[in-house]
Amino acid sequence: MDERQRILQLRKELHDHNYKYYVLNQPEITDQQFDFMMHELQDLEARHPELADPNSPTQRVGSDLGHDFQQVAHKYPMLSLANTYNEQDVAEWYDSVKRGLGGEDFEVCCEMKYDGLSISLTYVDGKLMRGVTRGDGVHGDDVTDNVKTIRCIPLVLPGTGYPHEFEIRGEILMPWKVFERLNEEREKAEEPLFANPRNAASGTLKSQSSALVASRQLDAYLYYLLGEELPADGHYENLMEASRWGFKISQGMKKVKTLEEIYEYIRYWDAExxxxxxxxxxxxLKVNSLRQQRILGYTAKSPRWAIAYKYKAERACTKLNEVTFQVGRTGAVTPVANMDPVQLAGTTVKRATLNNEDFIRSLDLHIGDYVYVEKGGEIIPKIVGVDIDQRPIIAQPVRFITHCPECGTRLVRYEGEAAWYCPNDAGCPPQIKGRIEHFISRKAMNIDSIGPETVDDFYRQGLVHNVADLYTINVQQINGDGSRQKSAMKIINGIEASKQVPFERVVFALGIRFVGETSGKLIARHFKNIDALKDATLEQLLEIDGIGEVMAKSIMTYFHNEQNLEIVERLRSYGLQMALSEEQTAQASDRLKGKSIVISGVFQHHSRDEYKLMIEQHGGKNVGSISGKTSFILAGDNMGPSKLQKAEKLGIQIVSEDDFLNMIEE
Structure with missing residues (x-):
């Protein structure tokens, strides 16, 4: 067998195995065997670029290259459904269908309403051609590259008998397990948590990096087939046929005829x-016959032949046993409610954040209270009320602590802040370890060979007490009994490589309270080196657009601390970048100072990320959406029609790629 034939064979086999694993949940080979076949195909494709195929299984890993999303018109508008919350409304809808069909018998297809991001997939000759979000129902974003990373969506259909061209719609979802793991990672990094899987799935699918989308392990369920040559008149029958073509179809679908059967379905799935x-x-609920759907037609906003029944937000009552207090990287102290376990939205809930002292007071919480816990749309568990009637007579009110639970230092509350903080940032263990974890994180120094567990291990061994200590570690210290030479060398090489990380990210990595990734860039580009930054006055810091008084005072406090100054000097001596590069300094100007700029379209000369960097280097500000405050739009090819329309409406200038380059070079 020649290499061309082997490529085609591997593609077919990998598509089949992918379908059996992710759709049927019936794997026939091990993960190791699958990976081996995938690596073989990647090597063969690299040797034969002339055989490139956008629907090859190797394309599911995604790319780190950024891309703008083009807007695409839907062939069939994606209308929203009318919502109802009670059985009476369902009965009224059922009667309206009966009247609309003149008393003709009809069937109703009952199916789950998934809480994700609507997607439209177009297939031609059995190959995925395009994936488009719902958007405004008339136009959506083309997210084909990102959709291809979702394993349960077939790139090439394994079945037969499908039309030449058709569209299938469904929902992109983030499974509970993935969502919870992602939020645990974000919580450890002290990043904002996703409120629910829908937001997480939406944010992921709209990411500019398809490699990131691939890593998030999204899922998808398909629930509606459209086209000119569909196999049957029945909606249910069409989806059963689509499942034979290789699609993952909505779970628990059922055809019924009577109102009572609809109620039974609603009640069954309320729990299940x-x-x-x-x-x-x-x-x-959908009228099953496509012919009858056409008879019933549409209102201006929704089809008359379908309706959504929404369950009430889940709520449970459970006992509050104690309130504990956690200290984060920045020293912020977060109160946590520890409760009797209760089942909510598919997960067991035992803990819920209480936000801050003001939130506790607003609920008048007492230890031993029976509290109402809710998930509903906001999937992060939260306490929404207290059953005062069940309060024990001896119950004591929850009091916020006055001293750090880790190091005993008296807590402080900064002006304008709702949280209490432990100010002992140099001696409080969670803050020390948290700052090291922040320092090594991807957006900071990107030392990916070290994780939180390793940081904790190094801290307990006494190898690290601050971020500068990382640069004194040697292989012998972390090689244990001599069997971890390879992993030890990877750690040392990762630490060494971090010395090339640019100054902007070093400023962010220092972990100065209130200084985030974007403000770190602004600060670095304004002061250009660490010495100018550490000597900066309050007035000089406030000159930077986006830097307020709280952040400015925090920066000054950081650089007035002798231990922090010692750490900075040690980092300098170990070779970290403590100034903008000569190239960055030479290119910097204030030509775009005070301008808010939106980037849109596909560019010829530079990538979007490169243009964002240029805007920042010349004093401008990148903004994501168009408003009356937008100075101009840097527009490449295929700028979205909705953005163009909005710009014209607001009278905002459109600047071409070449004109922009001339503007900053003058």
Whole structure:
């Protein structure tokens, strides 16, 4: 067999195995065997670029290259459904269908209403051609590259008998397990948590990096087939046929004829949906016959032949046993409610954040209270009320602590802040370890060979007490009994490589309270080196657009601390970048100072990230959406029509790629 034939064979086999694993949940080979076949195909494709195929299984890993999303018109508008929250409304809808069909018998297809991001997939000759989000229902974003990374969506259909061209719609979802793991990672990094899997799935699918999308392990369920040559008149029958073509179809679909059968379906799934691996918030009822759907037609906003029944937000009552207090990287102290376990939205809930002292007071919480815990749309557990009638007579009110639970230092509350902080940033263990974890994180120094567990291990061994200590570690210290030479060398090489990380990220990596990734860049580009920054006055710091008084005072406090100054000097001596590069300094100007700029379209000369960097280097500000405050739009090819329309409406200038380059070079 020649290499061309082997490539075609591997592609077919990998598509089949992918379908059996992710759709049927019936794997026939091990993960190791699958990976081996994938690596073989990648090597063969690298040797034969002339055989490139956008629907090859190797394309599911995604790319780190940024791309703008083009807007695409839907062939069939994606209308929203009318919502109802009670059985009476369902009965009224059922009667309206009966009247609309003149008393003709009809069937209703009952199915789950998934809580994710709507997607439209177009296939031609059995190959995925395009994936488009719902958008405004008329136009959506082309997210094909990102959709291809979702394993359960077939790139090439394994079945037969499908039309030449058709569209299938469904929902992109983030499974509970993935969502919870992602939020745990974000919590450790003290990044904002996703409120629910829908937001997480939406943010992921709209990411500019398809490699990131691939890593998030999104799922998808398909629930509606459209086209000119569909196999049957029945909606249910069409989806059963689509499942034979290789699609993952909506779970628990059922055809019924009577109103009572609809009620039974609603009641059954009210409880059973909590056992599903993905989020749902109701059910959808559709007249099954496509012919009857056409007779019933549409209102201006929704089809008359379908309706969504939404379940009430989940709430449970459980006992509050104690309130504990956690200290984060920045010293912020977060109160946590520890409760009797209760089942909510598919997960067991035992803990819920109480936000801050003001929140506790607003609820008048007492230890031993029976509290109402809710998830609903906001999937992060939260306490929404207290059953005062069940309060024990001897119950004591929850009091916020006055001293750090880790190091005993008296807490402080900064002006304008709702949180209490431990100010002992140099001696409080969670803050020390948290700052090291922040320092090594991807957006900071990017030392990916070290994780939180390793940081904790190094701290307990006494190898690190601050971030500068990382640069004194040697292989012998972390090689244990001599069997970890390879991993030890990877850690040392990762630490060494971090010395090339640019100054902007070093400023962010220092972990100065209130200084985030974007403000770190602004600060670095304004002061250009660490010496100018550490000597900066309050007035000089406030000159930077986006830097307020709280952040400015925090920066000054950081550089007035002798231990912090010692750490900075040690980092300088170990070779970290403590100034902008000569190239950055030479290119910097204030030509775009005070201008807010939106980037849109596809560019010829530079990437979007490169243009963002240029805007910042010349004093401008990158903004994501168009408003009256937008100075101009840097527009490449295929700028979205909605953005263009909005710009014209607001009278905002459109600047071409060449004109922009001339502007900053003058």
């Amino acid at each position: 949906r909590k056992n599903l691996p993905v989020a749902t918030d109701g059910i959808v």
